[in-house]
Amino acid sequence: xxxxxxxxxxxxxxxxxxxxxxxxxxxxxxxxxxxxxxxxxxxxxxxxxxxxxxxxxxxxxxxxxxxxxxxxxxxxxxxxxxxxxxxxxxxxxxxxxxxxxxxxxxxxxxxxxxxxxxxxxxxxxxxxxxxxxxxxxxxxxxxxxxxxxxxxxxxxxxxxxxxxxxxxxxxxxxxxxxxxxxxxxxxxxxxxxxxxxxxxxxxxxxxxxxxxxxxxxxxxxxxxxxxxxxxxxxxxxxxxxxxxxxxxxxxxxxxxxxxxxxxxxxxxxxxxxxxxxxxxxxxxxxxxxxxxxxxxxxxxxxxxxxxxxxxxxxxxxxxxxxxxxxxxxxxxx
Amino acid sequence: xxxxxxxxxxxxxxxxxxxxxxxxxxxxxxxxxxxxxxxxxxxxxxxxxxxxxxxxxxxxxxxxxxxxxxxxxxxxxxxxxxxxxxxxxxxxxxxxxxxxxxxxxxxxxxxxxxxxxxxxxxxxxxxxxxxxxxxxxxxxxxxxxxxxxxxxxxxxxxxxxxxxxxxxxxxxxxxxxxxxxxxxxxxxxxxxxxxxxxxxxxxxxxxxxxxxxxxxxxxxxxxxxxxxxxxxxxxxxxxxxxxxxxxxxxxxxxxxxxxxxxxxx
Numbered sequence: 114x115x116x117x118x119x120x121x122x123x124x125x126x127x128x129x130x131x132x133x134x135x136x137x138x139x140x141x142x143x144x145x146x147x148x149x150x151x152x153x154x155x156x157x158x159x160x161x162x163x164x165x166x167x168x169x170x171x172x173x174x175x176x177x178x179x180x181x182x183x184x185x186x187x188x189x190x191x192x193x194x195x196x197x198x199x200x201x202x203x204x205x206x207x208x209x210x211x212x213x214x215x216x217x218x219x220x221x222x223x224x225x226x227x228x229x230x231x232x233x234x235x236x237x238x239x240x241x242x243x244x245x246x247x248x249x250x251x252x253x254x255x256x257x258x259x260x261x262x263x264x265x266x267x268x269x270x271x272x273x274x275x276x277x278x279x280x281x282x283x284x285x286x287x288x289x290x291x292x293x294x295x296x297x298x299x300x301x302x303x304x305x306x307x308x309x310x311x312x313x314x315x316x317x318x319x320x321x322x323x324x325x326x327x328x329x330x331x332x333x334x335x336x337x338x339x340x341x342x343x344x345x346x347x348x349x350x351x352x353x354x355x356x357x358x359x360x361x362x363x364x365x366x367x368x369x370x371x372x373x374x375x376x377x378x379x380x381x382x383x384x385x386x387x388x389x390x391x392x393x394x395x396x397x398x399x400x401x402x403x404x405x406x407x408x409x410x411x412x413x414x415x416x417x418x419x420x421x422x423x424x425x426x427x428x429x430x431x432x433x434x435x436x437x438x439x440x441x442x443x444x445x446x
Numbered sequence: 447x448x449x450x451x452x453x454x455x456x457x458x459x460x461x462x463x464x465x466x467x468x469x470x471x472x473x474x475x476x477x478x479x480x481x482x483x484x485x486x487x488x489x490x491x492x493x494x495x496x497x498x499x500x501x502x503x504x505x506x507x508x509x510x511x512x513x514x515x516x517x518x519x520x521x522x523x524x525x526x527x528x529x530x531x532x533x534x535x536x537x538x539x540x541x542x543x544x545x546x547x548x549x550x551x552x553x554x555x556x557x558x559x560x561x562x563x564x565x566x567x568x569x570x571x572x573x574x575x576x577x578x579x580x581x582x583x584x585x586x587x588x589x590x591x592x593x594x595x596x597x598x599x600x601x602x603x604x605x606x607x608x609x610x611x612x613x614x615x616x617x618x619x620x621x622x623x624x625x626x627x628x629x630x631x632x633x634x635x636x637x638x639x640x641x642x643x644x645x646x647x648x649x650x651x652x653x654x655x656x657x658x659x660x661x662x663x664x665x666x667x668x669x670x671x672x673x674x675x676x677x678x679x680x681x682x683x684x685x686x687x688x689x690x691x692x693x694x695x696x697x698x699x700x701x702x703x704x705x706x707x708x709x710x711x
Contacts, residue, residue, distance in 0.1 A: 345533040367537040
């Protein structure tokens, strides 16, 4: 049974790997987590036995006496902190420098100083309301997050149980897999007109778009997680002759949880990418709409601020889900 | 002789991509109640396959297996398995791992407190009362295996099946667990089938050693009855000529009659 199930989904895991790589790539583009890893490596080296720490430090000589290694440790920690903080700072500084230089020669693009001034003005009052089309950036971000939350919540409600069913029964897998393979690559925005047609309103249509783009990673990851539950655990279930309910709650669910959380993380990432585009098309209140509105007002510095805000919110969403996943992961033994 | 577990003309073939693979053929064995059987043979000889058949995890393609007069139609808690890699659920504590088994077997008849007592008794049996609230990742390999044994014993199985339970452990831990297992088996009078590749372990623990021929199409080559009185003590046995003779007999079977071909080794 497992052999056929695996065969049927051979393309699903690879696809997931491709999807999973996506945010990795995004993260690589951002300077922050990279030095994190480097920092972790150096702290590890410093935290372990003294000899490797002293060799890691060019300052201490080979003939390091114990007293010297203690000092070496302290400077090692400083070194590690420096190494984890310095590169991202340098990256940002370089970025702002290039930005500044590039905007020196006119072109209408606001420079860092201009943008900073606009930002301080903007964030002085993020929660004002002057009618439906003129609200503070805080409200815009919050309403975008709300749409993502609702669409994503529905996707989880539908996608996770569906993923369990698809993963557990190879017949369902064979049935649903081609369909998912067909629909998954479609840009969620292509679904927007369908949403407009069905719901007759812009807001639920945007939510619907989020639902559609969030549901695929959730189904696929959950299904793969279910299929990859170690045979040993299932053998335990068989020897104990556990009921299907106990198998799901005591074995499948905890075993699949890490996979599910990966699906959730990928979904949230995509949803946050898509909401901006969806809101540009549907209007209303939201960060995407705000970007478009500021373009119409020709306030380019606000657009740049919006880009940073979108980036920061996306980063926070991703990092909080990574933290959650770390908490829920059990050491496999 | 009483047939508590009987294996009659059992054969097992697997359909693989390269065609049919005959793992076992014509296996016949009767096991008495309370008997300790050791299955020994070179790797790939189908020991684990035979154990899985008794467990009911796989069904034979030929022949029939009976336990206590009834055909073995599938896995069940009356034939508890101690898996090679202990197979504890990592998200449950040791206590919860055992409780899961206890609940399944006794949950319908007994109250929560009684189930808890059974779990604690099983932990005590393997000397792990202190580790009940620990997760499997927090304890050593030997302790995990003991929890696995406790889980199996807590179900009060008719037959205890063990698939190289001590294979992954260091020699000292293994010896200690073997001694514990002997005590437990003496106390519970459990009918036990243990797959092993350790000749000393087989001679020390078993009432009979079932020696399997090399695969493919493996079967039972010889059966050696180990008539050493219990309780057995490994130190005394080390100087016992009978022990040496049994040991030699098994070694002779494995390394002369069934000299492993290089591919299988």
